[in-house]
Amino acid sequence: MVSKKIVGALTCLVFAASGCATGAGPNGRSTTCLVIGGLLGAGAGVAAGNANHGSDEPREGVGAILGVVAGLGLALFLCAPEAAAVAPTARASATPSSGAPPLTVELRAVGNDTDGSVVKYMWDFGDGTTGEGRQVTHTYATAGRYAPRVTVTDKSGLTGSDSTAVRVAAQKAAPPPPTSRKIVLRGVNFDFDKADIRPDAQVILDAAVEVLNENSGVRVQVVGYTDATGPDAYSQSLSERRARAVRDYLVRGGVSGGRLTTQGLGKSQPVADNSTRDGRAQNRRVELNARE
Numbered sequence: 001m002v003s004k005k006i007v008g009a010l011t012c013l014v015f016a017a018s019g020c021a022t023g024a025g026p027n028g029r030s031t032t033c034l035v036i037g038g039l040l041g042a043g044a045g046v047a048a049g050n051a052n053h054g055s056d057e058p059r060e061g062v063g064a065i066l067g068v069v070a071g072l073g074l075a076l077f078l079c080a081p082e083a084a085a086v087a088p089t090a091r092a093s094a095t096p097s098s099g100a101p102p103l104t105v106e107l108r109a110v111g112n113d114t115d116g117s118v119v120k121y122m123w124d125f126g127d128g129t130t131g132e133g134r135q136v137t138h139t140y141a142t143a144g145r146y147a148p149r150v151t152v153t154d155k156s157g158l159t160g161s162d163s164t165a166v167r168v169a170a171q172k173a174a175p176p177p178p179t180s181r182k183i184v185l186r187g188v189n190f191d192f193d194k195a196d197i198r199p200d201a202q203v204i205l206d207a208a209v210e211v212l213n214e215n216s217g218v219r220v221q222v223v224g225y226t227d228a229t230g231p232d233a234y235s236q237s238l239s240e241r242r243a244r245a246v247r248d249y250l251v252r253g254g255v256s257g258g259r260l261t262t263q264g265l266g267k268s269q270p271v272a273d274n275s276t277r278d279g280r281a282q283n284r285r286v287e288l289n290a291r292e
Contacts, residue, residue, distance in 0.1 A: 088113035100171035111152035120153040185288035195241040209253030228274035240264030
């Protein structure tokens with residue numbers, strides 16, 4: 001009877017030893033589990049044999065076998081493999097993602113870990129500098145294309161990473177301001193008591209048309225004058241007709257009429273002595289006053 005108890009215990013130990021030889025896994029738990037299960041099975045076999053002390057031998061053998069089965073079952077339960085750990089995932093974003101230097105960007109990371117929690121966020125900004133945090137701010141001082149990358153770490157030490165794109169474009173230089181020049185328009189003179197454009201005046205006005213067409217933003221006030229002879233009312237009317245004659249000539253040359261205004265000032269504002277023939281000829285005139 002004792003021998004069968006011992007046989008049951010030894011059988012369990014054999015199963016445990018076999019498990020030790022073949023069941024060690026990468027997590028280091030299998031060997032220990034099988035040894036514990038085998039020893040418990042041996043104890044169960046001995047206990048079963050003791051429980052049947054005084055009975056017939058077949059029942060004692062059955063108790064030993066049941067001990068073996070119980071030990072193996074417990075060993076398999078204890079040595080069930082753990083579920084493999086899953087690495088966390090990461091998603092990175094940048095706001096704004098483009099602009100002129102120096103460009104300050106807000107970087108955000110979203111970490112996800114299905115079997116735990118993310119405990120660390122590390123950034124590589126792509127310009128030789130790093131930072132830490134779920135949400136960070138970084139300034140890119142020079143133009144270029146950058147790929148800031150975040151690496152997340154979970155409580156098991158597993159990592160995941162993601163990157164986003166940042167484009168820092170060199171700011172275009174402002175165009176130089178347009179060079180400005182003072183528009184000088186020569187006036188024209190008229191014959192006595194006339195408002196007709198003389199041939200010599202046409203050459204001057206043709207030059208004025210060319211200048212005004214090259215400078216479309218310039219407006220012109222066309223002002224007519226007379227000499228001191230004649231009544232004031234007549235001189236006023238004659239000065240206005242001279243101004244309109246010049247305006248019409250400029251419009252025929254292609255200058256927009258909306259850019260031209262006319263005014264007659266009669267015999268006022270002489271530029272020369274009205275007591276001389278030459279002076280009176282200079283006073284019979286139309287001036288072109290450019291307004292930029």
